[in-house]
Structure formats: structure tokens, C-alpha cells
Amino acid sequence: MNGPDSGLIPVDVGGEKWLQGSVCERGNCGDHYLKILYIPSEHVVAGFYYNSGEEKMFGDAGDAEARILRRDVPDVTLVQQAPAVTAMPADGAPADTIWPFKGDGGKSLWQVCGGQNSSCTIIANTKYYVAILNRKSAHSCAFGDFYVAARDSSSWRQYDTGTCSPDAWIRKGSINNGQYLSVDIGVNNQVVQQYPIGYWSMKKEFSGSRRPSWSKVKEKNQQH
Known part of the structure; x- marks a missing residue:
């Protein structure tokens, strides 16, 4: 490698x-x-x-x-779209997945992503967080809308993509010399937005002196 x-x-x-x-x-x-x-x-x-x-x-x-x-391996049991389930929420979202998670406005991911005709793609996930791109923006953004779902609270929220260029890209990346998984959004060769979901997830697992320091992570990341 x-x-x-x-x-x-x-x-x-x-x-x-x-x-x-x-x-x-x-x-x-x-x-x-x-x-x-x-x-x-x-x-x-x-x-x-x-x-x-x-x-x-x-x-x-x-x-x-x-x-x-x-700890960075995706938990596929929570993100798969099960074709057949015995119980479903009222909006039809598959149970035991991230899709029933509710946002601030009360809508589930299943609803904002278009249900069975989903316009959403899971970009990356960790033990506690899942990053999702919705190619069908609710805000007329040509690139799409970006969400992060939190498994511990069964909720999701929208984050700034940093660009609405139709030529923008989104992919898995890393910070701190590959120690933490990130989601990177960019145009051409320039990263315009980065979300360190691996670091966020790690903060959930540790406390006290064992908890990772964000200031140290940023400092080390800037050195490379």
C-alpha cells in the first residue's frame, strides 16, 4: 500500500x-x-x-x-436495505436500518430519500455514524444534499456540502495519517469540505484522558 x-x-x-x-x-x-x-x-x-x-x-x-x-469496519447489519421485514414504520421504511431515523423536521431518511425509489447513497459509516448523499436536493443544489445519521440517537441531520457544483465529488478519506475515517467533498483536485466521522465515532467510545484530542488531530493533519 x-x-x-x-x-x-x-x-x-x-x-x-x-x-x-x-x-x-x-x-x-x-x-x-x-x-x-x-x-x-x-x-x-x-x-x-x-x-x-x-x-x-x-x-x-x-x-x-x-x-x-x-472499529472502522462498516456495520452492514444496520445499513442494508432489507427487502423483506416483518414490521415496518408507518412510512414504509425497513425496520432495523438507518432509514426510519428522524431529522429535525420530523421526516425520516426514508422519506427524504424517496422511499423505494431511493435517491440516496451511503458513502461511509462507522460504529456510531453513517454518511449519506442525496442526489435529489431539497434545496436546488446540483451536487445534492449531505446527511449524517447518528445510530445512538436514531436521528439524522443535514450538513453543508461546501459546493453545489454538478462536477463535485464525494469519497471516503482519512485524517491524522489514516487513523480516522473522513468523508471528503471536493471539486477537481480541491477538497472543499471534510467531515471526520471516524473521529466523531471514536469520541463516543472513550472518555477522560483516553478520549482523542481534536486540536491534536487537526494540528497533525495540517502537517501532512
Whole structure:
């Protein structure tokens, strides 16, 4: 892989001190990467390889280590559009998915995305957040409308795309040397908006001194 590497960062996993590192494919960090955990004094290594749905865990990876290594893997059970379900909300949205989530105006994602004739595409997702692009804008934006759904609150909100150019693009990216998944929006070779949903998700998992520092993340991201 020819993308950025994160270097080795100290992390606490199940009460043990590990060093964590990662490397990813340039331009495709959200879908193709390798992560490792390492204890130098004991020469213990745990690793995880991910490539567009293909997963491989190796080394001395217990449950706690696996949770850390797999934390950016999409939870497909919550984002799939199930064709047949036994119970549906009043608007017809498939149950046990993100589509019944309600926004500030009371509309579900299923409604704003056009129901079965969906105009929405899931761009990226983490344990707590799902990024969605609606190609059919409610605000006459030629690019479309961008939403982020929060699994813990079963809600969604719209975010600024930074552009309405019909030539704009949206893709998975990363910040902090590939440590956190992001959603990048840009025109030509210029990123005009970036949403660090991987960092947002990580903040939900940790507290106190273990919680990631956004100021440190931004500082490190600007250096690269």
C-alpha cells in the first residue's frame, strides 16, 4: 500500500499498553488498510487487514484487540436495505436500518430519500455514524444534499456540502495519517469540505484522558 502511515501511537487495550500503527492505500484509506498492535517488550503483534469487505485478523488478537482493530469496519447489519421485514414504520421504511431515523423536521431518511425509489447513497459509516448523499436536493443544489445519521440517537441531520457544483465529488478519506475515517467533498483536485466521522465515532467510545484530542488531530493533519 502506498498511502500514509500513522506511525506508532500508544494505546490502552484491556489494561495493557500497546503501540498502534496503520497504513492504507493512497486515495482509498477508508476501504483498504492494515492496522497493527505491538508490545515491544514482549514482541507480541496483533494485526487486521481490510480490503473493501474482505477481512483478515492475525497474530495475538483477543476480543479487546479485535474491537480496536475493527472499529472502522462498516456495520452492514444496520445499513442494508432489507427487502423483506416483518414490521415496518408507518412510512414504509425497513425496520432495523438507518432509514426510519428522524431529522429535525420530523421526516425520516426514508422519506427524504424517496422511499423505494431511493435517491440516496451511503458513502461511509462507522460504529456510531453513517454518511449519506442525496442526489435529489431539497434545496436546488446540483451536487445534492449531505446527511449524517447518528445510530445512538436514531436521528439524522443535514450538513453543508461546501459546493453545489454538478462536477463535485464525494469519497471516503482519512485524517491524522489514516487513523480516522473522513468523508471528503471536493471539486477537481480541491477538497472543499471534510467531515471526520471516524473521529466523531471514536469520541463516543472513550472518555477522560483516553478520549482523542481534536486540536491534536487537526494540528497533525495540517502537517501532512
